Amino acid sequence: xxxxxxxxxxxxxVEPVAKLMIKLKVTxxxxxxxxxxxxxxxxxxxxxxxxxxxxxxxTGLFAAFDMIDGTVARMQGGGTKFGATLDATCDRxxxxxxxxxxxxxxxxxxxxxxxxxxxxxxCLVASQVISYVKARGEASGFTMDGGLVExxxxxIVSLVGLGLTGMGVPYAIDxxxxxxxxxxxxxxxxxxxxxxxxxxxxxxxxAPAGAKADYSNTK
Amino acid sequence: xxxxxxxxxxxxxVEPVAKLMIKLKVTxxxxxxxxxxxxxxxxxxxxxxxxxxxxxxxTGLFAAFDMIDGTVARMQGGGTKFGATLDATCDRxxxxxxxxxxxxxxxxxxxxxxxxxxxxxxCLVASQVISYVKARGEASGFTMDGGLVExxxxxIVSLVGLGLTGMGVPYAIDxxxxxxxxxxxxxxxxxxxxxxxxxxxxxxxxAPAGAKADYSNTK
Numbered sequence: 123x124x125x126x127x128x129x130x131x132x133x134x135x136v137e138p139v140a141k142l143m144i145k146l147k148v149t150x151x152x153x154x155x156x157x158x159x160x161x162x163x164x165x166x167x168x169x170x171x172x173x174x175x176x177x178x179x180x181t182g183l184f185a186a187f188d189m190i191d192g193t194v195a196r197m198q199g200g201g202t203k204f205g206a207t208l209d210a211t212c213d214r215x216x217x218x219x220x221x222x223x224x225x226x227x228x229x230x231x232x233x234x235x236x237x238x239x240x241x242x243x244x245c246l247v248a249s250q251v252i253s254y255v256k257a258r259g260e261a262s263g264f265t266m267d268g269g270l271v272e273x274x275x276x277x278i279v280s281l282v283g284l285g286l287t288g289m290g291v292p293y294a295i296d297x298x299x300x301x302x303x304x305x306x307x308x309x310x311x312x313x314x315x316x317x318x319x320x321x322x323x324x325x326x327x328x329a330p331a332g333a334k335a336d337y338s339n340t341k
Numbered sequence: 342x343x344x345x346x347x348x349x350x351x352x353x354x355v356e357p358v359a360k361l362m363i364k365l366k367v368t369x370x371x372x373x374x375x376x377x378x379x380x381x382x383x384x385x386x387x388x389x390x391x392x393x394x395x396x397x398x399x400t401g402l403f404a405a406f407d408m409i410d411g412t413v414a415r416m417q418g419g420g421t422k423f424g425a426t427l428d429a430t431c432d433r434x435x436x437x438x439x440x441x442x443x444x445x446x447x448x449x450x451x452x453x454x455x456x457x458x459x460x461x462x463x464c465l466v467a468s469q470v471i472s473y474v475k476a477r478g479e480a481s482g483f484t485m486d487g488g489l490v491e492x493x494x495x496x497i498v499s500l501v502g503l504g505l506t507g508m509g510v511p512y513a514i515d516x517x518x519x520x521x522x523x524x525x526x527x528x529x530x531x532x533x534x535x536x537x538x539x540x541x542x543x544x545x546x547x548a549p550a551g552a553k554a555d556y557s558n559t560k
Contacts, residue, residue: 201545201548203539203543208537215466215529247465251469255426257473259426261480264422318427329420
């Protein structure tokens, strides 16, 4: 949802920073890698060590920073296909680091009930699968825009849950993870239904590399 | 690697079963969902409870069973684009369940050193990202075939590690996970390089839905 509607209001902040980056001759792909590296570093260092408020604030900041690379590219005529693939892949890596670190903290610091650890692992896997269905559907030519829980929602709910927990609000991370686990499973199904409803859904696809394609003489 | 070369030898077993499924009027998508459900069920039930040999054997069986849906589809004229998207998504879910269950078992049963738990989480995330880079690259029109650690290798190494551990072979799962973690990180980079070398890499891509595309009047 926010992926579709949240970018416009963010432009107020993002565009001036993008212009500065252009002046400093920083390329979009360099921005992608730096913001991903910072986000992963913050998640892996601050969450397992219990610095949850700082982790929430900095991860949120670097995730917002992640919008700048695309804006820089479009200000210079447009983003490249490789740049978009690199940016999307880095988003998957940072999502994995965030929920991996949260799972780690639940086990080794929060001494969480096993059910909550399971919910966190569901968030970790489902966050990857939600994005995978979109990419795999688009590789088949489907239009796969939108979904209940996309990356912006995922980051906001998890980081607010982390931050509130850091401030001592009881069960904040528990509620956040259960809500995300349920919402993420819903979104996986939502996107598969989206793919199934595509006008191209029933079109034939080529056999995967290495697979036998022609069975016309098979009885 | 095996994804490209392993399918041909497997046809000897897969094709007769596929013909049987056609006789029983089982559709490819039903096969996809059933084999995914069985694989997830086996992973989540047997691994956390320490039934590692059974988990390895049955997961391997159901994963091989997963080749049948595509063969049934091609025997009936060809697979559909939605069927391919559903099948690939179910592969991500079963990969997530497998490495989620292994991580769980490491923490709550094997009392693994934290570094090994970290390696298992790396396998979990990297296995998703390896497939994501391929799908995202193909959505941009790149050819993204092959890679050091694809799904067949991932399953074989992890299931052999599990099975040997179940037989009492010391450090079998440790070696398997460390090898997979290193090989999977290499494969993520390998596939990003593959995307970067694509002849379409530098082509412009459309702005993501909701993002401002035209900055031609921006100074």
